[in-house]
Amino acid sequence: MSITELLSMALRYEGWQIRSAGDGTGAIQTAREFRPDAVVLDMMLPDMDGLTVLGRLRRELPDVPVLFLTAKDAVEDRIAGLTAGGDDYVTKPFSLEEVVARLRGLIRRSGAADRRSDSVLVVGDLTLDEDSHEVSRAGENIHLTATEFELLRFLMRNPRRVLSKAQILDRVWSYDFGGQANVVELYISYLRRKIDAGREPMIHTRRGAGYLIKPAAS
Missing domain, CATH: 1.10.10.10 (Winged helix-like DNA-binding domain superfamily/Winged helix DNA-binding domain)
Incomplete structure (x- = not known):
């Protein structure tokens, strides 16, 4: 089972709706259509790097929190991701429980949960x-x-x-x-x-x- 599948299963178990994409182009299109409360993004994608994806996401969804989940664990990579507008940065290997907790915190601080209709x-x-x-x-x-x-x-x-x-x-x-x-x-x-x-x-x-x-x- 891939990391994407494993993470998707864990987040669905928490009751969240999930959409995934295999490359940067698909991620941007999916975010545009789905309007997510948060985005989990890898630095290394087949067609473009995560920083490029983040830049395009920020133009269309300026307030959506973005969590980088990547194998690139060098300090300069962390700084680049956060400086470019990422809200959090987690490196592999990772704890599913930690990622879920971090996402909950990002969504709570962004106010996305409060904006969603109680109905x-x-x-x-x-x-x-x-x-x-x-x-x-x-x-x-x-x-x-x-x-x-x-x-x-x-x-x-x-x-x-x-x-x-x-x-x-x-x-x-x-x-x-x-x-x-x-x-x-x-x-x-x-x-x-x-x-x-x-x-x-x-x-x-x-x-x-x-x-x-x-x-x-x-």
Whole structure:
């Protein structure tokens, strides 16, 4: 598994949406389209160096924090990266926990988390806007009925938490548990067809306990 894949998996596990690119041109295009809260950038890329990428990113996204993650560990390389506008500099080999912590700090200090609307729920690459009632996964819009939307919203407000059928009935359908568990199973199956079809699953069953949603494994 490559460093990019390993880091992407760790960040998705933290609940972040991730986009990656294999070269500088792709990184600039991806950042332009995705408008990230933070960028992790290598100094050494196939088509251009990291400092060139940073310069072009800064023209389009002047406030986005950039963390260099690179094998170039000489003092002059660190100084060059930070002087060019990088916000942090981590050398390989690195600790995944440290990179995650540094990214959290960069995003917090940049105010990106505060600027994001409180009405938007995000779990992995799945996004739900409570105001516009728009749902998308990996940028692809998903149409849900009103009941499907309420069920998904309840799951996404409680990521990685097992919710019993009784809890779901009470919150989504507003009545006590009483032989109606089949309606929960039915609507969970509807959601799976729309959310998980052809993708790594996010909605999971815990036999005898209930259901939960969490970021996909990859």
